[in-house]
Amino acid sequence: MTEMTLERRRGMTDDGKDSELATNRLSMRAAAKACWTRPEPALNAAMETCCAKAAHEMNAELCRHLGDSTQNSWEFATNWQQLLCHVRVRFILANPTAGPEAAHNSWVREKLEDGWSYGDTRDAEKKTHPCLVPFANLPEEQQAKDIIFVATVRAVHAQLVREG
Helix, strand or coil, X not given: CCHXXXXXXXXXCCCHHHHHHHHHHHHHHHHHHHHHXXXXXXXXXXXXXXXXXXXXXXXXXXXXXXXXXXXXXXXXXXXXXXXXXXXHHHHHHHCCCCCHHHHHHHHHHHHHHCCCEEXXXXXXXXXXXXXXXXXXXXXXXXXHHHHHHHHHHHHHHHXXXXXX
């Protein structure tokens, strides 16, 4: 996305959220790409849980910012939400070159294998979700969730490794 595209988008938005999201997108993607191209050291259970919790909390906060109240904090997340976070952490760290698109595709596979299908709204009882589409078809704010999740996992894991 070029600066001209960003400026045009800023002019088209009426609320600060969309404008702020567009403004920060380039730097967020660059930072995330730098995180997901490094090889990752070994993962232990405590590190995995720390990465899963941090990434989940970042995701939940972004959801709240976007007006989506379906993501509880880690302590109140359902067992399947926590388990899926652990699965995503393992995938991200086992695949050092995997970026947000690969992480999203992995999430989609997990959901489909668990009986979920595409639906216009997220409904845990019916197992429908509007994000069960290819990454490129997601709205930009939903793509941001995957970008932030991957970057958070890699950054927290790297910090834990440094701390020993």
